[in-house]
Amino acid sequence: MGNAADAGDASLLRIETRGAVLTVGLNRPAKRNALNDGIILALQDCFSAIPDEVGAVVIHGVGDHFSSGLDLSELTERDATEGLVHSQMWHRVFDRIQYCRVPVIAALKGAVIGGGLELACAAHIRVAEPSAYFALPEGQRGIFVGGGGSVRLPRLIGVPRMADMMLTGRVYSATEGAAYGFSQYLTEADGALPKALELAERVAANAPLTNFAVLQALPMIAEANPQTGLLMESLMATVAQSDKEAKKRIRAFLDRKTAKVKPT
Numbered sequence: 001m002g003n004a005a006d007a008g009d010a011s012l013l014r015i016e017t018r019g020a021v022l023t024v025g026l027n028r029p030a031k032r033n034a035l036n037d038g039i040i041l042a043l044q045d046c047f048s049a050i051p052d053e054v055g056a057v058v059i060h061g062v063g064d065h066f067s068s069g070l071d072l073s074e075l076t077e078r079d080a081t082e083g084l085v086h087s088q089m090w091h092r093v094f095d096r097i098q099y100c101r102v103p104v105i106a107a108l109k110g111a112v113i114g115g116g117l118e119l120a121c122a123a124h125i126r127v128a129e130p131s132a133y134f135a136l137p138e139g140q141r142g143i144f145v146g147g148g149g150s151v152r153l154p155r156l157i158g159v160p161r162m163a164d165m166m167l168t169g170r171v172y173s174a175t176e177g178a179a180y181g182f183s184q185y186l187t188e189a190d191g192a193l194p195k196a197l198e199l200a201e202r203v204a205a206n207a208p209l210t211n212f213a214v215l216q217a218l219p220m221i222a223e224a225n226p227q228t229g230l231l232m233e234s235l236m237a238t239v240a241q242s243d244k245e246a247k248k249r250i251r252a253f254l255d256r257k258t259a260k261v262k263p264t
């Protein structure tokens with residue numbers, strides 16, 4: 001079984017650079033992008049070395065599906081100790097995605113199942129197209145989520161819906177995913193990747209410190225007690241507004257050199 005020191009199989013990811021956006025495609029379409037150790041460790045390698053010029057990452061699935069979850073063929077021989085090591089490896093890799101220096105946007109289509117759903121939860125923005133469907137069939141397989149899903153997903157959809165997903169294994173539609181707060185965007189057919197790329201270009205153009213504050217500070221502020229949260233907010237606001245990038249951008253607006261806020 002892979003451990004954190006192992007290298008991933010780079011061929012299992014299709015990595016491309018488009019301007020300031022890095023696209024990371026899960027690349028096992030014949031296996032519906034099932035997540036084996038090789039692909040998980042390749043994700044670790046990728047998110048450990050995001051080039052300086054990258055301002056946002058889009059993660060997607062090559063083929064018709066995002067991911068069918070854990071590669072079940074790797075699970076059959078695993079004992080409890082190996083299971084713990086495996087789950088903690090996933091946690092480290094998905095944490096690396098959640099705490100990435102730049103925003104990570106997941107473009108979702110087809111199966112977004114089990115560990116694939118957990119991977120999508122580690123992204124900062126989720127964009128789904130109508131073909132996307134979400135399920136946690138762990139109960140039917142006699143196992144429990146192991147990729148951080150029991151921590152991240154209830155924070156998005158709530159404990160009762162999470163319990164329903166885990167107990168019934170029911171397939172939730174793309175419409176339900178958006179209505180319940182899992183995906184922030186629901187596009188037309190084949191629209192998830194183009195929309196994710198459009199959003200990625202937009203967020204990559206933000207001041208780096210703003211993105212840092214949203215990715216690193218906001219989750220902590222939101223979970224802190226109100227007094228601590230407000231103090232953290234004030235400190236973050238002070239740091240951000242003192243940065244020369246903020247001064248440059250504010251001056252540009254006041255001089256009418258940048259666009260007004262307008263509905264899109």
Ligand SMILES: COc1cc(/C=C/C(=O)SCCNC(=O)CCNC(=O)[C@H](O)C(C)(C)COP(=O)(O)OP(=O)(O)OC[C@H]2O[C@@H](n3cnc4c(N)ncnc43)[C@H](O)[C@@H]2OP(=O)(O)O)ccc1O
Nearest residue numbers: 031032034068069070071072086087111114115143146147
């Ligand atoms: C416990 O510690 C853990 C757990 C975890 C995370 C756990 C999970 O993710 S549980 C969920 C596992 N996933 C599933 O149960 C989904 C299984 N797949 C399907 O239901 C279907 O394949 C489909 C995704 C709906 C797609 O259907 P279809 O398009 O008809 O394609 P198929 O003909 O069924 O499949 C094609 C090909 O792919 C293989 N395959 C698909 N999914 C998987 C998979 N999850 N694992 C392995 N292989 C898969 C399928 O067998 C076919 O192979 P062939 O060789 O026959 O062509 C995390 C961390 C922990 O520590």
